[in-house]
Amino acid sequence: MQNTSSYIVLISPGLSGAEKRFFDIFCGLLQKGKRIKLIVPSMLAEILRAEYPERDVFDQVIEIGMERWSRTMFVHQFRGLLKHLEKGSLFHYPMNTLPFLHLLRGDQVTMSICDCEVAPSPWKFSKRSFYTYLVALFSRKIDVLSPSILQQAAAQPLLKKKLQLTPGGTYIGGFNGELSEKEPVIAFVGRLEESKGIIDLLRVLPELWARIKDQVPPGFRVSIAGSGSLDLEVGRVVTELQQGGVPVSCHGYVRVIDFIKPVSIVLSLQQCTNYPSRVVAEALLSGASVIVRDSGDSRMFGDTLPGLHYCGFDLEAGEMAGVILSALSRYRADADYAGQVSRASQQAFCSQRYIDYFDALIS
Known part of the structure; x- marks a missing residue:
């Protein structure tokens, strides 16, 4: 044929x-x-x-x-x-x-x-x-x-x-291999629906920030991008968190490939499964680390890709804080770490x- x-x-x-x-x-x-x-x-x-x-x-x-x-x-x-x-x-x-x-x-x-x-x-x-x-x-x-x-x-x-x-x-x-300098930014990118884990993230953010705020680099922030049925709820909670001193912001719909270029860590927190989430692949290609919620088939991403981390389904603040601080330290210690993450993911996803x-x- x-x-x-x-x-x-x-x-x-x-x-x-x-x-x-x-x-x-x-x-x-x-x-x-x-x-x-x-x-x-x-x-x-x-x-x-x-x-x-x-x-x-x-x-x-x-x-x-x-x-x-x-x-x-x-x-x-x-x-x-x-x-x-x-x-x-x-x-x-x-x-x-x-x-x-x-x-x-x-x-x-x-x-x-x-x-x-x-x-x-x-x-x-x-x-x-x-x-x-x-x-x-x-x-x-x-x-x-x-x-x-x-x-x-x-x-x-x-x-x-x-x-x-x-x-x-x-x-x-269509990935061209171009990378941007990484900033101390954690990003959640996806539809703002409960099944995507956005509410779970907002729930744990105050305790998470309390655990890491004295150890993260200057300019650290959490950026949320996406739209969905929870737009108003997410906006309301983000405003409350900002008033409480948590460095978090919400950006609505974005062109993912541009938004994550300077990001150091991307979160993939879906409740059902995160495999084979496109955002995980896009983030790793950009040189960002990814923290994947251990749900469903999520572990099918394997354990060999540099920059790929897992966290428990319950999003325990202490565990997440440890993973975040460890990932951020890799970028400070090795100027080529983003390149290593990107090159390995090209073999996997391109x-x-x-x-x-x-x-x-x-x-």
């Missing part, structure tokens, strides 16, 4: 880790010479252009024109687009798979399961679980991001032979084998 047209279909109006990862995969496949296009709603295409102005790939992006996001409208518009696309093509769905639109066209459909919480099953009383199972039945190959979800999905006889585990978790494309895997999957 080497001469068959291939498409990645991103059914999403916004840009989070999954969308960024598959845009990087799309770019990597184009660079490899694969005949592939990306199909996205117009609002996501606009965001991608703003986020990646240096990427010369947008002539290969097909936009579904929409004034406002509606999944139903996207499906309607996409059905119309299919009439103009070659039958027998290859379609990969990273999320919200629509195999039923392809049944009479002779297309080949593959999918990714990016959900790290709910496995596909016909027996669970969950619409999300059942729908994922149903569309998986009509998919030729199934890429699974989470090892634990793969294990659960493999218990379904009709899915077992289709399943493949994403190699190495996440992937970052590997060509990741692109080769998706080239074979969408074939």
Whole structure:
């Protein structure tokens, strides 16, 4: 099927880790010479252009024109687009798979399961679980991001032979190797939702600051970046902490790759699992250390990457203080420590084998 047209279909109006990862995969496949296009709603295409102005790939992006996001409208518009696309093509769905639109066209459909919480099953009383199972039945190959979800999905006889585990978790494309001088800054970057651990962080910050304030370098601060349903709550608590003398600030949505350049330590505190969080990879590539909450599959990042640390699920202030002070001391003691962290993570998260895997999957 080497001469068959291939498409990645991103059914999403916004840009989070999954969308960024598959845009990087799309770019990597184009660079490899694969005949592939990306199909996205117009609002996501606009965001991608703003986020990646240096990427010369947008002539290969097909936009579904929409004034406002509606999944139903996207499906309607996409059905119309299919009439103009070659039958027998290859379609990969990273999320919200629509195999039923392809049944009479002779297309080949593959999918990714990016959900790290709910496995596909016909027996669970969950619409999300059942729908994922149903569309998986009509998919030729199934890429699974989470090892634990793969294990659960493999218990379904009709899915077992289709399943493949994403190699190495996440992937970052387009990294140019440039590093910035590190400042004594700790950053939390992510959606402001309870499951992401932001409330847990704010709860422990007063005691954490009390333990480290006499030992950190001048200019030390904690920066929170992101948006979500807890925007107002986070803003209120941050103001209270500031009034209590804790050096913390909140910045709303940011372009992650720019925001973390001067940061020394990034926190990844999701309650379900932090593997394979894109922020972890982006932080390590920037030369920052990362403190990962020991939840779910988080330990799948391994223990060999320099700059990668774990903390207990309960975010105990004493333990976190020790990890933070130790990490900050490495940057003061070794001028090339950020470079060491970045070079090691490039081997882990920028590997060509990741692109080769998706080239074979969408074939």
